[in-house]
Amino acid sequence: DAGITQSPRYKITETGRQVTLMCHQTWSHSYMFWYRQDLGHGLRLIYYSAAADITDKGEVPDGYVVSRSKTENFPLTLESATRSQTSVYFCASCQSPATGELFFGEGSRLTVL
Amino acid sequence: AQSVTQLDSQVPVFEEAPVELRCNYSSSVSVYLFWYVQYPNQGLQLLLKYLSGSTLVKGINGFEAEFNKSQTSFHLRKPSVHISDTAEYFCAVSSSAGGTSYGKLTFGQGTILTVHP
Structure with a gap:
């Protein structure tokens, strides 16, 4: 099915471990985004990518790494997870960011113990 | 830099x-x-947008919602709500000009x- 899928949907890990959240979209959208959602903060942009091999920092990039070797995939890696990274992570994509219609995945709920 | 403030964290209403x-x-x-709009355990989906033209968008x-430039507001309205409208609603802004904020939603x-019934 066409769409944007995230995996895993739920993940529990321990402080200091490396975690990778996967995001895959089938629309060939140029732009992809990673947001985190926390109570009282809404959604905050972590990283975004305008095309394959082009990535840039968002509002809260510290502690995260991204890559985009293929247009359809945009994995987010927490190199050494901390408790403050406990959150719900959303991947989104769009063809033209100017129109504002982002298509979101269902989210990945990460708990860092 | 751009920012968005939603003035109410919770709004209870009757059907x-x-x-x-x-x-704002x-x-x-x-x-x-x-x-x-975000329904429980789902991602966000677009309700409406204002890009240009008429300030009232459906x-x-x-x-x-109505775009009010002088008051820098973009309030969302519905004349009669249904139980199925129960959800979390997010307002967002992006720059229509170039620069570092272009295309990035805040x-x-x-x-x-x-x-409530």
Whole structure:
């Protein structure tokens, strides 16, 4: 099915471990985004990518790494997870960011113990 | 830099009553404005958007919003709500000009709308 899928949907890990959240979209959208959602903060942009091999920092990039070797995939890696990274992570994509219609995945709920 | 403030964190209403969810924004350049809805355990989906033209925009599910440039507001309204409208609603802004903010959505903190029978 066409769409944007995230995996895993739920993940529990321990402080200091490396975690990778996967995001895959089938629309060939140029732009992809990673947001985190926390109570009282809404959604905050972590990283975004305008095309394959082009990535840039968002509002809260510290502690995260991204890559985009293929247009359809945009994995987010927490190199050494901390408790403050406990959150719900959303991947989104769009063809033209100017129109504002982002298509979101269902989210990945990460708990860092 | 741009920012969004949603003035109410929670709005309880009874079914068939009207509702208004308030959103103010701040930006040094011209903007595009959006409302997204998030149902429980789902991602966000676009309700409506203002890019240009008429300041009153209509979206899905009977929602509408009015762009007020002088008051830097983009309030969301629905004349009669249904139980199924219970969700969290996010206002968002992006820059319509070039620069570092172009194309990047900035979201408000969200408003939880709860519709009671």
